[in-house]
Amino acid sequence: MDTNASVVDLAGVPLAPPRAVATTCPYCGVGCGVDMTLRDGRLLDVQGSTEHPANRGRLCVKGTWLHESTALRGRLTQPLIRGKPADWDSALDLIANYWRKVIDESGPDAVAIYGSGQLLSEDYYVANKLMKGFIGSGNMDTNSRLCMASAVVAYQRAFGADAVPCCYEDLEVTDLLILAGWNPAWTHPVLYQRIAAAKAARPELKIVVIDPRRTASVDIADLHLQLRPGTDAALFNGLLNAVVDAGALSHRFIDAHTNGLDACKTACAPWSLEHTADFCELPQSDLQTLYNWFINAPSTVTCWSQGLNQSTSGVNKGEAIINLHLATGRIGSPGSGPFSITGQPNAMGGREVGGLATQLAAHMQIDNPEHQALAGRFWNSETVARRAGYKAVDLFEAMLNGHVRAVWIAGTNPVASMPDSARVRQALRQCELVVVADCIADTDTARLADVVLPALTWGEKDGTATNSERCISRQRGRLQSAGDARPDWWMFAELGKRLGFGDAFAFNSPAQIFREHAALSGFENDGKRAFDIVGLANITDDDYESLQPVQWPVTASAAQGTARLFADGRFFTGDGRARFAIVQPEPPREARCNTWPLLLNTGRLRDQWHTMARTGSAPRLLAHIDRPWLYACAEDIECLGLVEGEVATVSSPRGSCLLQVRGDDGLRTGELFAPMHWNGQYASSANVGRLIAPRVDALSGQPELKQTAVMAKPFAVTTWARLVTADDIDPGSPDYWVRIPHQYGLIHDLAVSGPFDWQGWLTTRFGQPVQVVQSGSPGEDSHWVALAQGRVLGVLHVAAAFARLPAIESLMAAWQEAPVMAVIEAMLADDWARESGSADMVCACFRVNAEAIKAAIADGCDCVQAVGDRLKCGTRCGSCKPEINGLLRQSRLCNTPEGSPLAVGSVKKSPAAPDGAADCAGGPAGPVVGEAAYSL
Amino acid sequence: MRSPRVVVVGNGMVSHHFLERLYQAGGMAHYQVTVIGDEPHPAYDRIHLSSGFTNRADEQSSNPLALTTARTYADWGVALCCGVRVREIDRQQRCVRLADGRAIEYDHLILATGARAIVPQVPGHDLPGCYAFRTMADMEAIRQAVAHANHVVVIGGGLLGLELAGALHELGVSICVLQRGPSLMPAQLDPQAAALVKSSIEVPGFEVRTSAATSSITLRDGGGLIVHVGDCDIATDMVIFSTGVQPCDELGRGAGLKVSPRGGIAIDEHSRTSDPDIFAVGDCAAFNDVSYGLVAPGYAMARTVVSQLMGQPTAFIGGDTSTRLKLRGIEVATVGSIKQPATDCDAITLTDAANGVYKRVVVDRASRAVLGAVMVGESEGYDELLQLYRDGARIDGSPARLLLSDQYCGPSVPLCQTMSSDALICSCHAVTAGQVRNCAAAGLNDVASVATATSASTGCGSCKRLLERYLSSLGEQGADAGYHPRRVAG
Incomplete structure (x- = not known):
């Protein structure tokens, strides 16, 4: 980045000096501080904020390249009514009139808002106030229902409040760190880096990963428990039972601060080491190792995330973890606590304002008459909601059966993210008025909307977000807004005014909303409700503008915020004592059978975010993994007759997906993994939501997205094609396609089963007549170039197998050639390096692929730092270090005469480094391994 | 003696x-x-x-x-x-x-x-109203019969059959061409070119049916004939066979x-x-x-x-089957043969669907010599291709250059600089570029005078455009312009 103030533009006019503005990253729940470098309203670069407590200057690959995802392409810039441009007044009048009619005819529960953890707290607050405070319905739910509703309920049941006790520092200072159903190396890379750095500095820090997959995070683990999917609660019950047997209970804490241990103990009693090992399909010795470490550790943090939450017994799993911490008193002190990690940047903010249909507002309970009255007094409303609204899955079901007649979906893409997406689609078709407010024009959900409203996005909008450690940070809007896009809070306020609640919605700024939100949190609180930021209720506009990150509660007695909760052992239950839960472990609801013999796990990839509306447009972020692979172990690939690189049909009773197959020896036999990101704009049929049953946890309403019984079969591809175009195209009708924006052009990989007229297809892609030049003969690979007006509009390569396609790197290098004839000649030649299927850009920052890293390793680079010194990979954001280390380990295993210790047994414990040679930092001794072979 | x-x-x-x-x-x-x-x-x-x-x-x-x-x-x-x-x-x-x-x-x-002419021995091939087409006498007989006909079936979709059908259509007769095989002009065209020719020449009143094998021909009540093709009966006034020789x-x-x-x-x-x-x-x-x-x-x-x-024996080394003609206004040109084993050659195809253009050139993989080409709809670059083919010249770079226009390849070299003196312009009468250059030097610089002097272009006529272009390039560059072998690679 050039920050030189004397920079001139092309005309020689001095440009305004770049300005740095601190804001917060819009991606995951870590909530990193980001310094935007701006010039004339354009984002030149971003840097991690060194002052922000979440990241202290670090950024992951997504954050590092935020400025590459702020292009206006694909943005929604004006309201549309049934596809036709409209002004804001017409769109909002239409919505308000229809909502009024529906409310009059069918009552307030016939309308609903479905929000998102991408909304800022101010947006959330206004939406929630409108629905629960004035319309008088509980029907304000959010996509956070899909990621951590189970943790919310577990916390509420145990602590009497949805209150995360821990802070990030606890991850670094603890003695034992358990990561359950959480792959921070990919989902929360900055936290992972903090943990890895702590591990390097303090090798005695024990790290245990509990995950049915051997994920990238296992790289720093001392122990990986590759348990049977969904059996986490049993494992924790077994652990608690061992704690009891070992006499390691903290009676002092239990007696002073909890209720219900006895029933809990009784429930755990059957979970002997043998039974637990058997049930979880783990070696007893590994379990025993965990037990020993846990019992002897002075402090423990247990982190859990979607792996446990997205379950029909997700609450149970969270409670099983909390039980352990209550039983050992490991809560409220540095390095200890049950720590739920949120996925979204402002899932926590949503929880604080009460954005879940099961909450009222500001940690008030929706079915609590006192709270209803309190909210009514604060808002001066007589129509406060009195009962919980529809939770996400139920909400769409209610649209299907006509109970909800109008819905407003803000900042989320449920058609791509919900289970049983076919049914969600049907529900939206059924719903009389679907409003979608989004920053992106074309989403799977917006395609079904009656009215779409252009929303501001990151860099444009102003407000606050709360991260996983309760830290409230400002997102600051400095970029030129796209067209006529507006903030979500403004839209909801306008709807409120039009529905006749004008006085309550006369908001002019996020600061004004924030003050009201803060005031409500402190209103008649007196320490009764955990969420209390009354200390910020009188913040001036200027102070709001410069608000520094602060962890709630923020009160008179804690003006600088609060790092840890429950230090005093006082909880938010009626009697102030935490409650042990009785946990009866339950298997995933959907059992495998002969027809559906495989278990499909879903989750995130390192460089993608949600349904890709933002990250999908940033070529660099697709370089790591450019398509939705179906991951399977070699044994399953063989048994199922699949071929790596080729397409498989994955089906469940609800639908099917087409995904390309990729080997992953980190998976258990019979278990598959597919990413949850790809939506209908980026792949023909890769939306795994269509496979997943809408089965939910009875308490939290969170769907079981992690375990679906499926079948996978080869999809008989007759021809493959790889298309590169200069401009956007509609891929049309091929059976399978995936869209891969690349820095030099747009790539589509396509496959068909049966005869296909590629020439006719290519000819009609460009919206103008083209000449098509082709080389190759029938039965051979063929190469095509589409030309018009002296330009190459696109090139197409057709082959019988995926592995016959030209490798993307060499193809895109040729695409960049000049003059035009050189491109044509290069494309038509048949001397391509072929697709290896493994040219992933491990390092997206410096575009270093796996092949290059393997070559460097073979050439003597024997640790992550040495590889980085040679190739620069891993030296910017560091997100790829676990994978570089994985490649190092792979090469060591290949060189180990005894073969791969990882391949033995269903439990894959990280092997000890064969010798110290490869270990720059010096790993821990003992039966444990996972070399933290780099410093951060 | x-x-x-x-x-x-x-x-x-x-x-x-x-x-x-x-x-x-x-x-x-x-x-x-x-x-x-x-x-x-x-x-x-x-x-x-x-x-x-x-x-x-x-x-x-x-x-x-x-x-x-x-x-x-x-x-x-x-x-x-x-x-x-x-x-x-x-x-x-x-x-x-x-x-x-x-x-x-x-x-x-x-x-x-x-x-x-081969007349297939289908039942009814010899009924009154059925004709072959080979000789002047055939032409005369057909000409007289057509005067009373509204509809003619031409059996045979080769070059001659299509030319015949086109000529008859111009007389105002409705035409149905029946081609036994799946594509037209199989001797000259590949299936794609044939499909394009078919779609280009078809208009109301000029029908072309492929994969249409005639099973029999019968007399129709009240006059005329019925041609039976599969399940379909075609009522017509005349049937003309043009099914090869x-x-x-x-x-x-x-x-x-x-x-x-x-x-x-x-x-x-x-x-x-x-x-x-x-x-x-x-x-x-x-x-x-x-x-x-x-x-x-x-x-x-x-x-x-x-x-x-005449005592100066030269050898016949095989026939040049290159052809260039207009079929019902559609340019169709071929050079050499494009029917080559795929393993030994590289083929490049250009398709311009909007303008009804299809071109294909086939180059020997080892020698990089042009083996054949076909052009339908437009024949820009034909002369150069033909020349390269006849010279057996080595193509450097992609054969795509032979099919693409100047906006992709850069400006082309004037013809007179690309054709050597002994390069043939008229293959029928073996007239070389050198002969034409001599004509031009002697002041004969239009096609008609050169044709009179050398017979060039008076055989099959395919070279008429080449001759014209060669003469005009001589005019632009001067008859003494040097010959520089065409650089195919850019």
Whole structure:
């Protein structure tokens, strides 16, 4: 980045000096501080904020390249009514009139808002106030229902409040760190880096990963428990039972601060080491190792995330973890606590304002008459909601059966993210008025909307977000807004005014909303409700503008915020004592059978975010993994007759997906993994939501997205094609396609089963007549170039197998050639390096692929730092270090005469480094391994 | 001393070319030449026979298709026997016996008996209203019948059938072309080119059906015919067969000359048959078991024979089957053959669907020489391609350059700089670029004058545009402009 103030533009006019503005990253729940470098309203670069407590200057690959995802392409810039441009007044009048009619005819529960953890707290607050405070319905739910509703309920049941006790520092200072159903190396890379750095500095820090997959995070683990999917609660019950047997209970804490241990103990009693090992399909010795470490550790943090939450017994799993911490008193002190990690940047903010249909507002309970009255007094409303609204899955079901007649979906893409997406689609078709407010024009959900409203996005909008450690940070809007896009809070306020609640919605700024939100949190609180930021209720506009990150509660007695909760052992239950839960472990609801013999796990990839509306447009972020692979172990690939690189049909009773197959020896036999990101704009049929049953946890309403019984079969591809175009195209009708924006052009990989007229297809892609030049003969690979007006509009390569396609790197290098004839000649030649299927850009920052890293390793680079010194990979954001280390380990295993210790047994414990040679930092001794072979 | 006797059997285009070349070479001074033709008139332009429907002679003026006259032959000293058939060759007596009983002795016998139309033996092929199309007499008969017809079925979707159908359509008759195989002009085109030709030429009143095998033809109640094709009956007024030709090789067979298994009198590279005193030229001959059915190879054979007779033997090295024509306004051009084994060559195709253009060029993978090309809809670059093909030149870079326009390849080199002096412009009459350059230097700088002077473009006519472009490039660059081999690679 050039920050030189004397920079001139092309005309020689001095440009305004770049300005740095601190804001917060819009991606995951870590909530990193980001310094935007701006010039004339354009984002030149971003840097991690060194002052922000979440990241202290670090950024992951997504954050590092935020400025590459702020292009206006694909943005929604004006309201549309049934596809036709409209002004804001017409769109909002239409919505308000229809909502009024529906409310009059069918009552307030016939309308609903479905929000998102991408909304800022101010947006959330206004939406929630409108629905629960004035319309008088509980029907304000959010996509956070899909990621951590189970943790919310577990916390509420145990602590009497949805209150995360821990802070990030606890991850670094603890003695034992358990990561359950959480792959921070990919989902929360900055936290992972903090943990890895702590591990390097303090090798005695024990790290245990509990995950049915051997994920990238296992790289720093001392122990990986590759348990049977969904059996986490049993494992924790077994652990608690061992704690009891070992006499390691903290009676002092239990007696002073909890209720219900006895029933809990009784429930755990059957979970002997043998039974637990058997049930979880783990070696007893590994379990025993965990037990020993846990019992002897002075402090423990247990982190859990979607792996446990997205379950029909997700609450149970969270409670099983909390039980352990209550039983050992490991809560409220540095390095200890049950720590739920949120996925979204402002899932926590949503929880604080009460954005879940099961909450009222500001940690008030929706079915609590006192709270209803309190909210009514604060808002001066007589129509406060009195009962919980529809939770996400139920909400769409209610649209299907006509109970909800109008819905407003803000900042989320449920058609791509919900289970049983076919049914969600049907529900939206059924719903009389679907409003979608989004920053992106074309989403799977917006395609079904009656009215779409252009929303501001990151860099444009102003407000606050709360991260996983309760830290409230400002997102600051400095970029030129796209067209006529507006903030979500403004839209909801306008709807409120039009529905006749004008006085309550006369908001002019996020600061004004924030003050009201803060005031409500402190209103008649007196320490009764955990969420209390009354200390910020009188913040001036200027102070709001410069608000520094602060962890709630923020009160008179804690003006600088609060790092840890429950230090005093006082909880938010009626009697102030935490409650042990009785946990009866339950298997995933959907059992495998002969027809559906495989278990499909879903989750995130390192460089993608949600349904890709933002990250999908940033070529660099697709370089790591450019398509939705179906991951399977070699044994399953063989048994199922699949071929790596080729397409498989994955089906469940609800639908099917087409995904390309990729080997992953980190998976258990019979278990598959597919990413949850790809939506209908980026792949023909890769939306795994269509496979997943809408089965939910009875308490939290969170769907079981992690375990679906499926079948996978080869999809008989007759021809493959790889298309590169200069401009956007509609891929049309091929059976399978995936869209891969690349820095030099747009790539589509396509496959068909049966005869296909590629020439006719290519000819009609460009919206103008083209000449098509082709080389190759029938039965051979063929190469095509589409030309018009002296330009190459696109090139197409057709082959019988995926592995016959030209490798993307060499193809895109040729695409960049000049003059035009050189491109044509290069494309038509048949001397391509072929697709290896493994040219992933491990390092997206410096575009270093796996092949290059393997070559460097073979050439003597024997640790992550040495590889980085040679190739620069891993030296910017560091997100790829676990994978570089994985490649190092792979090469060591290949060189180990005894073969791969990882391949033995269903439990894959990280092997000890064969010798110290490869270990720059010096790993821990003992039966444990996972070399933290780099410093951060 | 008695001059050696040359007897030519057949007086078609190749026969005429032989006589003309022999005359030009001064052969009439050395040989006593007799030509015997079974048609009632001397040689005429069979290639353009279809044009006779629309461009017909009135009774008075001379036939525009005529290539010569009895008077011309008389002037050359050639004895012409028209309308009489040769019954047999008596190799012992070294004479041919005519149907009228005469015997004509020869020292050198040249068989130029041509080919005859194949009429498939479907039931009803010989009903009144069914015609073959090969000779002037056929043309006349058809012309008279068409005057009373509204609808004609042409059986055969080859080059000749389509030209015939096009000519008849211009007379205002509705046409249905039936092609037995899946694509038109299979001898010249690949399936894609054929499909484009089909879609380009079809209009209301001009129907083309492929994969349409005629099972029988029957009389229709109330007049006319019914052509039965699969489950479909086509009512029509006339049926014309244009389903290919077979060599008229009976005389050779009867005389015990070696005959190709696929028909045609076998010849060597000097056009000699298995009897050294007997030559065969044109459609009746088979070189390497190939009967070309095209005029240019026939002419080349004829010139080979002339060279034998004149004591400066040159060899016939195979026929150039390159063709360029307009079919109902659609340009169709071919160079060499595009039917090559895929493993040995690189093929590049250009398709411009919006403009109805299809081009394909095939290059030998090892030698990088052009093996063949086809162009439909537009034939820009044809001349250069043809030249490269004839020269056997090595193509550097992608053959795509041969198909793409200047906006992709950069400006093209003027023709006069790309054609060497001995490069052929007219393959029918073996007229080289050097000859044309000499004409131009002598002030003959339009096609008509060069044609008069050299016969260039007066054979099949394919080279007319090349000649025109060559002359104009000479005009632009000056007749003394140097020759620089075309650089194909950029």
